[in-house]
Amino acid sequence: MAGSIQSSPGVALTPTSTMVALPTNYITDFDYLSQYLPETYEKEFAKYGKQTIASFLRLTSSEIASTSDLIKWSEEGRLHQKYTDLTTATADAQGTSTFVSAAGSCTFRVNQTVFISNNATDVSAKAIISSVTPATGTFIVRWYEAAGQPAGMNASTALTAFVYGSEFKKGSDGMDGALEAEVEIFDNKPIIIKDKYEVSGSDMAQKGWIEVEGGYLWYLKSEHNTRKRFEDYLEMSMIEGVEAENGSAAEAYLSGNTGGGNAGTQGLIDSIETRGNVWAAGNPTALADWDSILKRLDKQGAIQQNIIFNDRDMSIAVDDMLGAIHSATGPSYGMFDNSADMALNLGFDGFRRGSYDFYKTDWKYLNDATLRGGITGGKVNGILVPAGTKNVYDEVMGESVTRPFLHVRYRASKTEDRRYKTWILGSSGGARTSAIDKMEVHFLSERALCTMGANNFFIFKG
Numbered sequence: 001m002a003g004s005i006q007s008s009p010g011v012a013l014t015p016t017s018t019m020v021a022l023p024t025n026y027i028t029d030f031d032y033l034s035q036y037l038p039e040t041y042e043k044e045f046a047k048y049g050k051q052t053i054a055s056f057l058r059l060t061s062s063e064i065a066s067t068s069d070l071i072k073w074s075e076e077g078r079l080h081q082k083y084t085d086l087t088t089a090t091a092d093a094q095g096t097s098t099f100v101s102a103a104g105s106c107t108f109r110v111n112q113t114v115f116i117s118n119n120a121t122d123v124s125a126k127a128i129i130s131s132v133t134p135a136t137g138t139f140i141v142r143w144y145e146a147a148g149q150p151a152g153m154n155a156s157t158a159l160t161a162f163v164y165g166s167e168f169k170k171g172s173d174g175m176d177g178a179l180e181a182e183v184e185i186f187d188n189k190p191i192i193i194k195d196k197y198e199v200s201g202s203d204m205a206q207k208g209w210i211e212v213e214g215g216y217l218w219y220l221k222s223e224h225n226t227r228k229r230f231e232d233y234l235e236m237s238m239i240e241g242v243e244a245e246n247g248s249a250a251e252a253y254l255s256g257n258t259g260g261g262n263a264g265t266q267g268l269i270d271s272i273e274t275r276g277n278v279w280a281a282g283n284p285t286a287l288a289d290w291d292s293i294l295k296r297l298d299k300q301g302a303i304q305q306n307i308i309f310n311d312r313d314m315s316i317a318v319d320d321m322l323g324a325i326h327s328a329t330g331p332s333y334g335m336f337d338n339s340a341d342m343a344l345n346l347g348f349d350g351f352r353r354g355s356y357d358f359y360k361t362d363w364k365y366l367n368d369a370t371l372r373g374g375i376t377g378g379k380v381n382g383i384l385v386p387a388g389t390k391n392v393y394d395e396v397m398g399e400s401v402t403r404p405f406l407h408v409r410y411r412a413s414k415t416e417d418r419r420y421k422t423w424i425l426g427s428s429g430g431a432r433t434s435a436i437d438k439m440e441v442h443f444l445s446e447r448a449l450c451t452m453g454a455n456n457f458f459i460f461k462g
Contacts, residue, residue: 056309056363057235057408057449079229080370081107082162084119088153095148095249097127099161101137108132108139110176111194112163115240116141117377118150119158124378125150126242128167128250142249144242144264160375165237167264168192169254174442179226189265190411190448193237197226198440201428227422230443234420238408238449239365241267265448268406269380275454282462283317283381287325287353293384293458294356301456303386307359310382311366311373314460318360322351358384384458405456410447418446 085102099116108114108129117124127141143149153159166175175196244251244263254263272278277296284290297303310318350359366380367373386405411418421444424431429439451457 082370086159146245164240241265271451276457305387309363314381381460386456
């Protein structure tokens, strides 16, 4: 029974990243003068599994023995940052809002884009961070919506926020500050997305190495985490991005020095909500629900092959529906190729209704506890994506071309490719570009998501 699951240990939602290298970042509590030396693991244990969520666009668009009395090991912290204890004293409808974390600290950074929602209602919106005071847990945002702060946030006792990307003005400097990944020691339009990792030359000389995913790295593995986090932001920005409305504070902040315009980008969710189909009744749990969905698809492009990227609740709901149908039909296994073993596998991958084929797969982004998983405001249960291509007229090429329904466009020319840029500055780690005694690894991309034929897409909410 679900109620028998103990509340401890719970989901670790408190961010474990800091902006500077601290003494606690180092394994310094090993007393090698002790007669009883601890047995330590040289490989970090990934207790959260493969945390990166970058996979959706790759699928849909054009990536013990012990000899001591004491065993010690290190575990990685959370890759993404999420706060569930935010409050604001800013009045609703203001273009600029100030939020404070009850934890008394904040690792958000200027120009990161955030999703903010009310923990008790369906109120949610997106904004860009313009100021951060890490020591007090305070940050200021500029809302992308012209209406400013949504109604109900000022009166809320708890709000949730997580970073889904970043956005910068043209020609602006890189990301201000860098995140250091902590480890825990235990006994037993196109938008410009940037990030940066930095480490001092002295810290690079620290003789502490540990095996992590991808090879051997300095055991803090911050550059490795920064790279994975940036790749996640590339995808999340394409999913969560919204265009800054005329007159919004975000538009003024991002385009004030560049002649206006070009602030924000329309991501997948916003494109479906504005141009596609919205199922707002929670999870479709009966054939009648799916009949209404396919009848709507009949009025659109009638694409027969469709893939559903769902969260855990929707996946189980579909399994339960199909399982009940099979149970009611008796011992006939016709829909399972006359295979009893296949029929008893209750993890259904897909089904056919009318002339439509629906294939479902779990989407980690919707289940991740530090991202959309577990939130109430703006909850998305799943997204239906048509399979195949669409014929469109390319204004640049001046001809009709075939394009995938979903694809990413990035800025590039013969001399500049901004799909995924990375470069090293400083005087350490092989860099010889300045006198500063550190290494900086910069990341940059400029891209936009094209959602063609959004009328063939469905988003499941509620």
